Amino acid sequence: GENVEQHPSTLSVQEGDSAVIKCTYSDSASNYFPWYKQELGKGPQLIIDIRSNVGEKKDQRIAVTLNKTAKHFSLHITETQPEDSAVYFCADTGFQKLVFGTGTRLLVSP
């Protein structure tokens, strides 16, 4: 069925540390996996995405990896900064719509 599991639900790190958020999807037909960042009072903002023909994609301090065999994909943030504090959502499009994970609240302490 339609399901994207996301872990952890909360993540606290010190500034400069790395943060990793993991998601598992269910539909093997999924071929596009976006990540969104949502700050308080705002709509989700697309920060990075990956397609099924690619195993890894990097954009400055943010990277996403995809393991199609295991149906896992992960968001990696390096050298975290206080402004990275937000709720992060993974999603997949296996059912011709965005199905979101339950979100990870990331808190980066100075």
Add this chain to the structure above:
Amino acid sequence: KAGVTQTPRYLIKTRGQQVTLSCSPISGHRSVSWYQQTPGQGLQFLFEYFSETQRNKGNFPGRFSGRQFSNSRSEMNVSTLELGDSALYLCASSLVFGNLGTEAFFGQGTRLTVV
């Protein structure tokens, strides 16, 4: 390039009333999707419109409806409001139907409070 615009930003309605929310997608985008966000249920898909036709629908009661106009602007309507309809309603626009492999961009949302 203007982003996705949702109006109004905030609404307070009474149980039993009906409400209409509006979404203007990014210029050139023809697909508009609507989502309900609540603390308990997260981000839930309501429906998607493409070229004025509803292409996909989530598991919401018939009180939730929508439409899309020829300029791609979309409205969603909720009739006979219930307290549980209090939520942030988000609109996302993308180039093509189904968000298949194309980026979806969200508006700021409309915060609906039902009292």
